[in-house]
Amino acid sequence: xxxxxxxxxxxxxxxxxxxxxxxxxxxxxxxxxxxxxxxxxxxxxxxxxxxxxxxxxxxxxxxxxxxxxxxxxxxxxxxxxxxxxxxxxxxxxxxxxxxxxxxxxxxxxxxxxx
Amino acid sequence: xxxxxxxxxxxxxxxxxxxxxxxxxxxxxxxxxxxxxxxxxxxxxxxxxxxxxxxxxxxxxxxxxxxxxxxxxxxxxxxxxxxxxxxxxxxxxxxxxxxxxxxxxxxxxxxxxxxx
Numbered sequence: 001x002x003x004x005x006x007x008x009x010x011x012x013x014x015x016x017x018x019x020x021x022x023x024x025x026x027x028x029x030x031x032x033x034x035x036x037x038x039x040x041x042x043x044x045x046x047x048x049x050x051x052x053x054x055x056x057x058x059x060x061x062x063x064x065x066x067x068x069x070x071x072x073x074x075x076x077x078x079x080x081x082x083x084x085x086x087x088x089x090x091x092x093x094x095x096x097x098x099x100x101x102x103x104x105x106x107x108x109x110x111x112x113x114x
Numbered sequence: 115x116x117x118x119x120x121x122x123x124x125x126x127x128x129x130x131x132x133x134x135x136x137x138x139x140x141x142x143x144x145x146x147x148x149x150x151x152x153x154x155x156x157x158x159x160x161x162x163x164x165x166x167x168x169x170x171x172x173x174x175x176x177x178x179x180x181x182x183x184x185x186x187x188x189x190x191x192x193x194x195x196x197x198x199x200x201x202x203x204x205x206x207x208x209x210x211x212x213x214x215x216x217x218x219x220x221x222x223x224x225x226x227x228x229x230x
Contacts, residue, residue, distance in 0.1 A: 004156075006156075033217075033218075035220075040222075041222055042202060042220040042221050042222040042223055043157075043202070043220040044220075045217065045218075045219075048217060058217075088154075090156055090157065092156075092157075101162075102147050102149075102159030102162050103147075103149075103157070103159060103218065104159070105149075105156035105157045105158070105159075106156050107155055107156045108154070108155065108156050110154075
């Protein structure tokens with residue numbers, strides 16, 4: 001079955017640590033996105049990529065980094081520079097042919113700083 | 115900043131009743147989408163309406179779009195307990211060149227509770 005897989009489902013980070021969240025899709029989608037969701041809030045865009053080896057900052061990119069070496073994969077690193085990383089992280093993808101396509105989302109990674 | 119704002123923030127109804135959620139936005143869009151999120155899960159795409167469309171149906175869902183008022187509504191008819199979830203509107207906008215670059219801006223959502 002095609003879809004997006006995020007791992008791990010739960011992640012605990014110590015102060016000062018970098019952690020990487022995995023996002024893999026087998027939908028052959030060109031565009032991929034990372035969003036952050038805080039309790040009771042909507043989604044805020046961290047980074048997005050429309051094509052391999054290219055990505056752009058979203059609205060809240062500080063303290064995060066990404067790479068897009070393969071079409072299927074778009075990992076997100078939460079660095080120690082991100083002062084409040086505890087949140088629910090969602091990865092999504094969509095085909096870029098034409099503007100009117102919805103996103104397909106993964107099931108999310110819940111990150112907690114301990 | 116949030117482009118879409120949903121209203122109400124929370125809605126509680128009985129099974130069989132209709133549920134209406136509203137969304138307002140600020141800038142020009144090329145489409146508006148509605149998503150559903152069950153607690154602790156990812157979002158599921160429900161329906162997309164283009165800026166040149168006024169109404170769209172999908173099963174028990176009906177979406178309207180009024181670009182002059184920059185608003186949209188999602189109607190769920192004959193609600194079921196399984197419809198309990200958060201519902202988000204998201205707007206897709208143009209880039210400087212006038213084409214869509216696929217970024218969506220999400221509102222804060224409406225929490226719908228349907229009591230059996």
